[in-house]
Amino acid sequence: MSSATQKLQQNPYVQQAQTKASVYINQLDKELTKYPVLNNLEQRTQIPKAYAVLGGLFFIVVLHSFNALAAPVSNLVGWGLPAYLSFKAIESPSSHDDVQWLTYWVVFGFFNFVESFALRLVLYYVPWYFAFKSAFIVWLQLPAFRGAQTIYFSLLKPVLLNLSSQNRSVAPVTTTTEHQE
Numbered sequence: 001m002s003s004a005t006q007k008l009q010q011n012p013y014v015q016q017a018q019t020k021a022s023v024y025i026n027q028l029d030k031e032l033t034k035y036p037v038l039n040n041l042e043q044r045t046q047i048p049k050a051y052a053v054l055g056g057l058f059f060i061v062v063l064h065s066f067n068a069l070a071a072p073v074s075n076l077v078g079w080g081l082p083a084y085l086s087f088k089a090i091e092s093p094s095s096h097d098d099v100q101w102l103t104y105w106v107v108f109g110f111f112n113f114v115e116s117f118a119l120r121l122v123l124y125y126v127p128w129y130f131a132f133k134s135a136f137i138v139w140l141q142l143p144a145f146r147g148a149q150t151i152y153f154s155l156l157k158p159v160l161l162n163l164s165s166q167n168r169s170v171a172p173v174t175t176t177t178e179h180q181e
Contacts, residue, residue: 025050031144037084060134070130078108078137104148107140110156 008014029050032038038049045052063073082104089097115122115133122129139147 025054028053061131074130074134074137077134078112082108082141100143100146100148103152104140107148107151107156108137111136111140 025048029048032049032053035049038053041047041052042049047055060073060077063069082101085097086101086105089101126132136147139145140151141148
C-alpha cells in the first residue's frame with residue numbers, strides 16, 4: 001500500500017465517513033433481512049445483501065444513463081418487484097400486504113395513465129426524467145415510506161370519492177310506459 005493511501009486512511013474525516021457508512025450499511029442489512037429472497041441470494045452468492053442491493057441500484061443508475069434503456073428499466077423497476085411481492089401477498093394469509101399492493105397498483109396505474117399524455121413534454125423539459133421516475137416508483141413501493149398510500153389518500157381518494165358522489169347524485173333518466181286497457 002502506498003504512503004498516500006495510508007495517510008488517507010488515517011485521516012480522521014475518512015475514518016469518520018467509514019464509520020458512518022458502516023453504521024448505515026448495517027442498518028440496511030438489518031432492514032433487508034425481512035426479505036427471504038435477499039437472504040437466499042446472500043447465502044448462494046456469499047455477497048452481503050446490502051452490497052447486492054446497493055450494487056443493483058448503482059447498476060440501474062448506470063442503465064438510466066443510456067437514454068435508450070431508461071424507459072424499459074424504469075418500467076421494470078415499477079413492475080418487477082411489485083409483481084413478485086403482489087404474488088406473495090396474494091398467497092399470504094394476511095390481508096395487510098394485499099392492501100399495500102392494491103394501493104400501489106392503483107397509484108402506479110394512475111401515474112402511467114397521466115404520464116402517457118404528457119411524456120413528450122416532460123422528456124423535453126426534464127433531463128433524467130426516467131431516473132426521477134424510478135426513484136419515485138421506489139418511493140411508492142417501499143413499505144417504510146408508504147408512498148403509494150400517501151398519494152392515494154391525499155390525491156386519488158378525494159378525487160374518486162368526489163366523482164363517485166357526483167354519479168350518485170344524478171338520478172338516471174328512465175321512461176316507463178304503462179299499458180292501459
